[in-house]
Amino acid sequence: MENGAGRIGHGAATERVDARHWRVLLLWLQAAFRVPDLATGAAFVARVADAAERVGAAPDVTLRPGRVQVRTTTWASHGLTEADLVLADAVSAAADELGLTGAPELLTSQEIAIDALDIPRVAPFWRAVLGYEPEPGTDPDDPALADAVGLGPGYWFQQMDEPRPQRNRIHVDVTVPHDQAEARVAAALAAGGTLVSDRRAPAFWVLADAEGNEACVCTWQGRGED
Incomplete structure (x- = not known):
């Protein structure tokens, strides 16, 4: 369900994204992935960047030893839009191709x-x-x-x-x-x-x-x- 300015409600977004990876936290759709090393993490980040360019999203991406975190929102709409959900699907697909597992238990927003x-x-x-x-x-x-x-x-x-x-x-x-x-x-x-x-x-x-x-x-x- 969409509301003003093309925003997608938190419940609708939760139902659409891959629950192995993604959670809605405040204005953001966030996911965390475990990576075996920095090289694999960097390769994954490159795929996230490519997907973001294709769908017109602007995610925050953090690479740390053993972990990559991705979060996305659409500031112009002050919430989640279709672009964020499409990006989430692409990121989940890239994670599966690289054999990465999600770690939603690590997610937090302060x-x-x-x-x-x-x-x-x-x-x-x-x-x-x-x-x-x-x-x-x-x-x-x-x-x-x-x-x-x-x-x-x-x-x-x-x-x-x-x-x-x-x-x-x-x-x-x-x-x-x-x-x-x-x-x-x-x-x-x-x-x-x-x-x-x-x-x-x-x-x-x-x-x-x-x-x-x-x-x-x-x-x-x-x-x-x-």
């Missing part, structure tokens, strides 16, 4: 929710300190944030009615290249953040958004491992 009273005021800080971009199709005043290279978890903002009297109980560490740290800190401060402490810099700077939620910008430096 999001971090940040409580906020004034989301438009808080969101720019987190976009800057994480180096993220608004997820396509979300409200500019209430954006979900996504890692531009598709490796980190998603972030979203939960509307609060009352302020929290206590210090935040979730702390986010953002590790960046050592030569990018000061620029990242400056961007976060320019986006409305405050500097809580730079006592341990360049190992880490402690920052906070406009409502006191904290994050550290971290590097490998200053940790006695130079």
